[in-house]
Amino acid sequence: MIAAAVLAALAAACAAGAWRLTSARWTWRAPRTAILLWQSLGVTWGLASTGALLAYALEPYRRGVVHGLASFLVTFEYGVRAPQDLVRVGALVAGLALLAVLVTLPLAATVQTVRARHRHRVLLALISRDEPAVPGVRVVDFPGAAAYCVPGLRSQVVISDGTLSLLSSDELDAVLAHEAAHVRERHDLVLLPFAALRRALPWSKLVRDAQASVELLIEMAADDRARRHCCPRRLATALLRFGTAAALPTPQGALGASASANVMARVNRLVRPDAALPAYHRFLILAVSVLLATSAPLLWVIPG
Amino acid sequence: MKGLGELERTIMDILWAQNSPLTAREVGRLIEDRDLAPTTVMTVLDRLSRKGFLDRTRDGRAWRYQPAASRDAYVAELMLEALDMTGDRDAALTRFARAVSGSEAEILRKALTELEEQ
Numbered sequence: 001m002i003a004a005a006v007l008a009a010l011a012a013a014c015a016a017g018a019w020r021l022t023s024a025r026w027t028w029r030a031p032r033t034a035i036l037l038w039q040s041l042g043v044t045w046g047l048a049s050t051g052a053l054l055a056y057a058l059e060p061y062r063r064g065v066v067h068g069l070a071s072f073l074v075t076f077e078y079g080v081r082a083p084q085d086l087v088r089v090g091a092l093v094a095g096l097a098l099l100a101v102l103v104t105l106p107l108a109a110t111v112q113t114v115r116a117r118h119r120h121r122v123l124l125a126l127i128s129r130d131e132p133a134v135p136g137v138r139v140v141d142f143p144g145a146a147a148y149c150v151p152g153l154r155s156q157v158v159i160s161d162g163t164l165s166l167l168s169s170d171e172l173d174a175v176l177a178h179e180a181a182h183v184r185e186r187h188d189l190v191l192l193p194f195a196a197l198r199r200a201l202p203w204s205k206l207v208r209d210a211q212a213s214v215e216l217l218i219e220m221a222a223d224d225r226a227r228r229h230c231c232p233r234r235l236a237t238a239l240l241r242f243g244t245a246a247a248l249p250t251p252q253g254a255l256g257a258s259a260s261a262n263v264m265a266r267v268n269r270l271v272r273p274d275a276a277l278p279a280y281h282r283f284l285i286l287a288v289s290v291l292l293a294t295s296a297p298l299l300w301v302i303p304g
Numbered sequence: 305m306k307g308l309g310e311l312e313r314t315i316m317d318i319l320w321a322q323n324s325p326l327t328a329r330e331v332g333r334l335i336e337d338r339d340l341a342p343t344t345v346m347t348v349l350d351r352l353s354r355k356g357f358l359d360r361t362r363d364g365r366a367w368r369y370q371p372a373a374s375r376d377a378y379v380a381e382l383m384l385e386a387l388d389m390t391g392d393r394d395a396a397l398t399r400f401a402r403a404v405s406g407s408e409a410e411i412l413r414k415a416l417t418e419l420e421e422q
Contacts, residue, residue, distance in 0.1 A: 109395075116396040120385060123378050125309050126316050126357065142379055146386040147400035160383065175400055182398040191395035218398070233419070240416040242401040244409045260408035263401060267415060 003064065004055035007048045007299050014045035014292070015206065022209040028269060030277035031220040033285050035190060038214050040289035042193060046102045047296035053095030055299075057088045064303040101200065109196035113188075120150055124158065131164070137176065139164065145245040149179045151188035166245055167238055174226060174235035181225035187218045216262050223266055236270040239263055311340075311348050316357065320375045325361060325368035 018041050021027065027034035051065050058068030072092075128138035138158045140146070146160040157179045159172075167175065182188070194211040201207045226235055243263045318334045319326060326334075332345045349369050352358045360367040388399060404412060 113396045116385070120382060120396065122355065123382055126313055127375060127378050127382070140379060140382060142383050144383065144387070145403065146383055148386045148397045149399075150397055158386070160386075178400055179398075187398050188395055191398070195395040219401075222398075237416060237419055239401050240412045240419065243404050243412040244416065245403060259402050259404040260411050263404065263412055264415065266401075267419075271419065 001056075001059060003299055003302055004052050004059060007052035007055055007296070010292075010296060010299070011045055011048035011052055014041050014048060017041055018045070018210055019206055022206070022213050026277060026281075027213070027217060028220060028265065029274050030282050030285075031217040031224065033277065033282045035214060035217050035221065037285055037289050038194075038210065038217070039190070040293045042197070042210075044292040044296045047300065050095050050099040050102065051296060051300050053091045053098065057092035057095055059088070062303055065300040067301075067303070105196045105200050106193050109192055109199065113192060117150055117152055121152075121156065124150070124156065128158065133164070133169075134159070134172065134176070145242050147175050147179060147242070149182045151183065151186065155183040157183065162245070166241055168234070170231060170234040171238035171241070174230040175238050177226035177229045178222045178235065181222035182218075185221065185225070187222065190218060191215065216265070219262075219266060220269060223270060227270065232270040232273075236267045239267055239270075308348065311344070312352060315345070315348055315352065316371065316375075319358065319369060319371050322370075325363075325370035327363065327366045327368055329366070331369070 018038075021034070021038065021041070024034075054065045054069065058065060058072060061068040061071050063071060124138055124140070128140050131137065131139040136157070138156055140158060140160050142160040143162045144160060145163050145166050146158070147163050148158055150156045150158065157176060159175070163175070164172070191211075191214065194207075194214050198207050198211045223232075223235060240263065243260065314335060315331060318331055328342065328346045328349050331349065332340065332342055335345070349358065349360075349367075353360050353369065357372055358369045359372050360369050362368075385397060386399065388397075388402060403409075
């Protein structure tokens, strides 16, 4: 009973931690560390919530979740003797279902993402062109402002024709440095599980806020890397020009209400940077992340 | 000789510029690279139709090819995704920044003016 209770408490703690983290502002001073904490919270929450259900369901075996599950699968004996056993059956079904969902969702999202990128690449190959002014970057003839990266083993940075006329060459360099950071740090892989979870639980405000937080942190991490290679002020003006250059009518609900708040947060960070989070703070957060991510698997193994 | 990808782009551009479907021979005549073997053009046309970018119709013993969709339609498809306006918020692309609407843009415009004056 102890393992189930501890796992349940851990899952609740992760949810509470995530809730606090969505409104935390220290994260902007150490985006990379914060992203790690987000990932750790996500993994731990998944393992702890499924683990709590399974630990409760398999408690009669007294062998822990992993070995209990093995015993259950080998013998397939799950004696329903008393009414409270029915609750355990319910917990078992719920636990296995949640586990299946948490495993298949990211897989399905990966397949879908790979397909979408493939289609995008094929179309790019047909309609984009090289531009001598920006070597190695694909240019699409489109008057609006667009700059993005198609991640993959051979990532491609793409900008629109409109971007070329919108930005000065210094600003363009800053944008390309930002995109290069996304490519280099494979930020798409960080986003994937959060996007998958969001699709699975579209009604959950916490999941929605979590995804938005991680998206913003990733942009900030890329801004931080870009500013090593370019003038931060040019990156800031490029951001503002992009934000104001709405070339298309905005479809209902496609853009968050906080879009300009996010742009302003990034601009302010670039123009008036706060001191980075002290090293021992970052180390502490790192330690908590590692502790969290290792605690759930351990609790899956211990009997009781 | 150009790479296959380059050739696909050239051939699509030729067909997009035409109003009527063309045969492989007609396409070959419009390609600037005169040394290109007719079979290469046919191979590329075949590839493009198998990928769904060209529609083909029988004309006697030859096929006539025409684009399945306009160039603008493909540009629109790419840019809707690039601007995150498909509504499914996937993680397929990483974007530099999102454009904002109406009154929000005003806030950014003001900040831009201030930043440029400093």
